[in-house]
Amino acid sequence: MSFVEPAVTAEIPLLKIENLKKTFSIPTSLFRRPLTLTALEDINFTVQKGETLGIVGESGCGKSTLGRCILQLIAPDEGKVLWLGQDLTELRSEEMRRKRQDLQIIFQDPLASLNPRMTVGEIIADPLKTLRPDVSRTERRARVIRMMEAVGLLPEMINRYPHEFSGGQAQRIGIARALITEPKLIVCDEPVSALDVSIQAQILNLLSELKDEFGLTLVFISHDLSVVRHVSDRILVLYLGRIAELATGEQLYTDPKHPYTQALLTAVPIPDPKKARERNIVALMGEIPSPINPPSGCRFRTRCRYAITKCAEVIPPLEEISTGRLVACHRWKEID
Amino acid sequence: MTNVLDVRDLNVSFALHDSEVHAVRNLDFSLHAGETLAVVGESGSGKSQSFLAIMGLLARNGRATGSAKMGEVELVGMAPEKLDKYRGKDIAMIFQDPMTSLNPSLRVRTQLSEVLVKHQGYDEKKALKESIEMLERVGIPAPERRAAAYPHELSGGMRQRVMIAMALLCRPKILIADEPTTALDVTVQAQMLDLFKELTTDFGTALVMITHNLGVVAGLADRMMVMYGGRAVETGAVDELFYDPRHPYTLGLLSSTPNPESRAQRLNPISGLPPSLEHLPPGCSFNPRCAFRFERCFEERPPLAPYGAGERRKACFYEGELLPEERSA
Numbered sequence: 133m134s135f136v137e138p139a140v141t142a143e144i145p146l147l148k149i150e151n152l153k154k155t156f157s158i159p160t161s162l163f164r165r166p167l168t169l170t171a172l173e174d175i176n177f178t179v180q181k182g183e184t185l186g187i188v189g190e191s192g193c194g195k196s197t198l199g200r201c202i203l204q205l206i207a208p209d210e211g212k213v214l215w216l217g218q219d220l221t222e223l224r225s226e227e228m229r230r231k232r233q234d235l236q237i238i239f240q241d242p243l244a245s246l247n248p249r250m251t252v253g254e255i256i257a258d259p260l261k262t263l264r265p266d267v268s269r270t271e272r273r274a275r276v277i278r279m280m281e282a283v284g285l286l287p288e289m290i291n292r293y294p295h296e297f298s299g300g301q302a303q304r305i306g307i308a309r310a311l312i313t314e315p316k317l318i319v320c321d322e323p324v325s326a327l328d329v330s331i332q333a334q335i336l337n338l339l340s341e342l343k344d345e346f347g348l349t350l351v352f353i354s355h356d357l358s359v360v361r362h363v364s365d366r367i368l369v370l371y372l373g374r375i376a377e378l379a380t381g382e383q384l385y386t387d388p389k390h391p392y393t394q395a396l397l398t399a400v401p402i403p404d405p406k407k408a409r410e411r412n413i414v415a416l417m418g419e420i421p422s423p424i425n426p427p428s429g430c431r432f433r434t435r436c437r438y439a440i441t442k443c444a445e446v447i448p449p450l451e452e453i454s455t456g457r458l459v460a461c462h463r464w465k466e467i468d
Numbered sequence: 469m470t471n472v473l474d475v476r477d478l479n480v481s482f483a484l485h486d487s488e489v490h491a492v493r494n495l496d497f498s499l500h501a502g503e504t505l506a507v508v509g510e511s512g513s514g515k516s517q518s519f520l521a522i523m524g525l526l527a528r529n530g531r532a533t534g535s536a537k538m539g540e541v542e543l544v545g546m547a548p549e550k551l552d553k554y555r556g557k558d559i560a561m562i563f564q565d566p567m568t569s570l571n572p573s574l575r576v577r578t579q580l581s582e583v584l585v586k587h588q589g590y591d592e593k594k595a596l597k598e599s600i601e602m603l604e605r606v607g608i609p610a611p612e613r614r615a616a617a618y619p620h621e622l623s624g625g626m627r628q629r630v631m632i633a634m635a636l637l638c639r640p641k642i643l644i645a646d647e648p649t650t651a652l653d654v655t656v657q658a659q660m661l662d663l664f665k666e667l668t669t670d671f672g673t674a675l676v677m678i679t680h681n682l683g684v685v686a687g688l689a690d691r692m693m694v695m696y697g698g699r700a701v702e703t704g705a706v707d708e709l710f711y712d713p714r715h716p717y718t719l720g721l722l723s724s725t726p727n728p729e730s731r732a733q734r735l736n737p738i739s740g741l742p743p744s745l746e747h748l749p750p751g752c753s754f755n756p757r758c759a760f761r762f763e764r765c766f767e768e769r770p771p772l773a774p775y776g777a778g779e780r781r782k783a784c785f786y787e788g789e790l791l792p793e794e795r796s797a
Contacts (some may be wrong), residue, residue, distance in 0.1 A: 190653035190654065190655065191653055298741055298742075300741065301741070328510035328511055328680065328742065329510060329680060329682070329721055329724045329725055330510060330720055330721065330724045330737055330738040330742070331510075331737075331741070331742075332724065332737075333723075333724035333725075333726075333735040333736070333737030333738075334737040334738075334739075336726070336735055337734055337735055337737060340734070355653070355654065356654075357654065357728050358683070358725070358726040358727060358728040359726055361726065361728050362726040362735070385728065385729075395655060396654060396655060397728070398658070399654045399655045399657065399658035400654060400683065400728045401657075401658075401661070401681060401682075401683025401684050401686065401687050402683055402686060402687070402727065402728060402729060403682040403683045403685075403686050403710070403722065403725045403727055404686055404710065404727065404729070405686040405687075405706050405707050405710050405711075406707070407686075407729070408683070408686040408687035409687075411687075416655040416658070416659070419623050419624075419625050419626075419653070419655075419656055420653065
């Protein structure tokens with residue numbers, strides 16, 4: 133890569149999220165006040181250069197909103213998104229556009245995220261055209277071909293249209309488009325959820341190869357704990373818009389501290405019949421409450437078998453229980 | 469072992485404007501009383517269409533030939549009015565999205581009791597009482613209140629429970645579940661899988677679980693049938709197929725699936741893409757993606773032949789053991 137990389141030191145992480153909050157207003161009727169849905173609250177974490185941070189949670193936990201807030205595709209209500217120390221929420225749109233070279237995103241539905249009227253070559257070149265007008269046409273085309281090769285697409289497909297591609301190939305196009313500006317960080321929002329198992333594995337392997345090849349940092353959002361485990365160095369568990377736990381993959385899967393993480397892990401189906409039969413599933417009662425009217429105190433308490441009176445009264449703070457390991461539970465010490 | 473369903477040489481095709489697509493070919497299998505059979509495959513493998521054909525629910529341009537016998541009753545080619553005597557009573561099916569299967573303008577209790585009035589000849593009162601008992605049985609809290617609700621007032625998990633309750637009202641011998649947990653969150657999925665296990669044991673219902681998720685198969689099924697390109701490629705007990713797969717596609721599916729218990733450095737995906745049903749390669753349909761292929765695979769199609777003792781069958785000419793390390797690709 134040609135540009136000079138600013139030094140990343142331990143004090144300045146690549147990405148730091150501080151006290152992030154995002155609410156949405158839900159209109160009810162013409163004469164009533166709209167309802168407020170709190171999608172994210174008290175979100176604090178850092179992403180170090182070169183790591184893959186997994187973000188897991190069930191529907192409505194705010195994981196996709198968080199991904200979009202990182203890229204400023206959605207403006208957070210409060211809090212900071214610090215990119216190498218610089219707060220992205222304060223940038224003007226023109227400055228933010230330039231930053232988009234460094235931060236890119238890959239979406240879940242590969243075909244829906246590609247413009248059907250553009251050729252593959254045009255789609256992949258598009259971010260470069262908008263964000264780097266200084267790059268010449270010949271250079272642009274050369275880079276498009278290089279990217280197509282990197283993601284496993286044949287360069288002769290350059291003039292084809294998206295509908296001619298399968299889901300897995302379309303996701304490769306989406307990845308090539310994200311990579312063409314030589315970003316430092318890519319937010320992957322459920323990148324393999326819409327794909328068949330055999331294709332899912334191809335894309336996961338591709339992402340890990342590209343990460344090494346281009347020195348990428350990934351924020352990998354998924355509801356699938358097996359997939360997240362496979363790709364992530366550290367994992368952030370969200371529940372109804374709040375962080376439940378943050379730990380390394382190893383810590384989280386072998387010694388989960390938050391009761392929600394524990395329940396989530398035992399609920400994941402294991403593709404091994406003997407182990408699956410032996411396993412004692414701690415079935416979680418009920419379903420996720422509505423984020424419009426979340427429970428008081430700890431948001432998980434309505435489904436938690438360890439809940440006590442305190443859990444309904446006080447929101448558990450996100451505690452650092454060992455270096456870099458965060459848990460938001462009043463009773464994590466007792467329930468080990 | 470008694471069979472509740474015997475399918476022989478089932479073929480499903482769809483007429484397009486100037487051609488015909490074969491979605492299912494030469495499908496042969498039996499479903500034993502009370503067992504859980506998982507039908508596994510990726511999009512386009514024919515796993516859903518096979519069972520829609522058996523249920524007489526193919527799209528208008530679809531055509532099924534062959535045989536699917538439930539005891540002495542031949543389901544393929546039966547007139548819809550006649551099928552209605554069996555559907556919902558002896559054989560029931562539930563789908564991925566309960567919202568599209570429930571009538572949005574009727575209360576849950578109306579939809580449930582209708583089944584009993586129609587099939588069992590119950591009066592309204594008895595039908596309602598039994599419907600509410602069934603809602604309770606599938607784990608719906610406050611069943612009377614929920615019975616009075618409309619489908620949109622229920623959560624996704626609750627709706628799927630209502631569907632299961634409805635399917636089980638007449639204690640069918642066969643329940644076909646087409647990706648019933650795919651749209652649900654993982655904690656709710658775990659509840660549903662538990663429920664399936666409990667109910668099939670209690671009611672002695674044979675369950676066909678159509679899924680792409682091998683984790684679901686491992687936890688729930690007794691036997692499995694793997695489909696590829698419209699055909700069954702391997703069938704057998706779940707443990708046999710998981711620990712000693714004999715079709716390269718089964719092996720490929722297994723090694724493509726990340727295991728939450730271990731973080732492998734690399735998954736071993738199947739190379740290439742699933743076939744287009746309109747342009748299947750000659751010989752074995754899996755040959756373009758197979759690491760074990762040899763000449764014969766391009767010349768002949770391997771039949772689904774018995775393998776080893778018992779009921780195990782595979783459609784592959786390769787005779788060696790399939791070890792991931794041996795794979796050349």
